[in-house]
Amino acid sequence: MLRVHVTTEDLLNVTFASEPLPLVELAMALVAWQRRDEQAVFGRWRGHVTRELPGRVRPLLDLLRPDGDNPQFVEPYDRTLEDGLCAVREAGPRLTPEELGRAAARAPGSDSWLRALWRQDREAWEQLDGALRSAYEVLVAPYWPRIRQSFQADVAWRTRLLAAHGIKACLASTHPRAGWSGSAFEVDVRPDYEVRLGGRGLTLMPSPFWTGRPLIAEGPDGPSGAYLLMYPALTPLPLVGQGPAEGALDALLGRTRAAVLQLLVQQRTTSELARDLDISLPSVSEHTRTLRAAGLITTRRDGKAVLHAATGLGVDLLHSGG
Structure with a gap:
């Protein structure tokens, strides 16, 4: 179960992200491709992606797994692709052995590429950059107007829900198994994870690719700022109309x-x-x-x-x- 302990101060600091972010949506798209839920919605899209994605994106699957609980350095909160790729590269020297161990334990293939990445091997980092660019051209760039449409529509809807019914109803609507126990926001889906916001608040970010329970992580401002709560957008990408x-x-x-x-x-x-x-x-x-x-x-x-x-x-x- 996800359990988020919320204070009165946190409730006063709940906001919505201003826009979708390219590499965050790319990570969610790669995760959605690997998942097998929501087949009625994502099945045809997954088949198309399987045919279109080049083999050079394969290393990304060692980092981005279907549960969405992935290394944050490949999901920077930058507003453009180039700024995001620069942030990924700059994160390299800060990667820790503990993060390597966790990534290697989750990788479906050999961990040799990951170890080269953590050693700052130039070829491994060039491989990562190329994989991210190639995946972005297939998964995000062609759909960016529809990604924005889904994002903006969800924020508009939940803003109205917040105004009419309050923050508890707004957060409870992010997942079928979400609700409240006292002052704790809970989602009754494994694995178990507990967070105390401690007055830092929440930034809410819908994703048209994500299909699982809400994910919580450090936000763009790090330990001094609000946590980020990512949840499935009300309208997933395959259901967003063309035009x-x-x-x-x-x-x-x-x-x-x-x-x-x-x-x-x-x-x-x-x-x-x-x-x-x-x-x-x-x-x-x-x-x-x-x-x-x-x-x-x-x-x-x-x-x-x-x-x-x-x-x-x-x-x-x-x-x-x-």
Whole structure:
């Protein structure tokens, strides 16, 4: 379980990141590619990535593993690719033997490349730079407008949720198994990890690639600043429509998911949604799961039928989105 102990001062220092960050999103994209959850959403994208990624990105898989708990030096908080790559290189001399041991223990292949990296071997660092550039050109650069659209829509939605229902509801909506126990924010998913914010606050950052539980790490300002909490964006990248969204609701949820919510002003079964929208039952289940996690719909079983309906919050969102 992730447990984050929050003080009153922390609650006064909860903010949202201002924009997505290139190498952070690259790391999350590589992680998403290796994961096997959310196949209804990410399956086709993963197949495309498998065909497109060049072999030279292979060393990155020794550093960036599917659970997302990865060395932070390859995920710098810089706003451009070049600044981020420079920050990665400058982090080299500060890497510790303990960090090497942890990375080597998690790597699926030989640790010889990692050891060369920690020894500041020039060829190993050139290999890392080339791998990051190649992966960025395939995974991030073509999708950057859609990454920004997902990010901005999620922040807009949660800002509204924060204003209407408070910080506890805002944080609890970041994961289906998230909630509160007293003053502790908890996510009931392993592994166990506990953090005391101690008044430093939180910076919230949605990622359209990340599919697991919220991740917490030191933020851009290090030990003197707020912690960073990264969580799955409400609309993952494969569901962000190509081109400009037709409306605010489409920008936030994606066209199909917005249509699901609109239909659920009246109660419907999973089969009825699939029929009315001409999509598969697994796709309906994926959309309703995410809408339910965000508090926008409720689901209950009535015999063999599964019934869905919009909540008051969902209806409010429909009204505000026109």
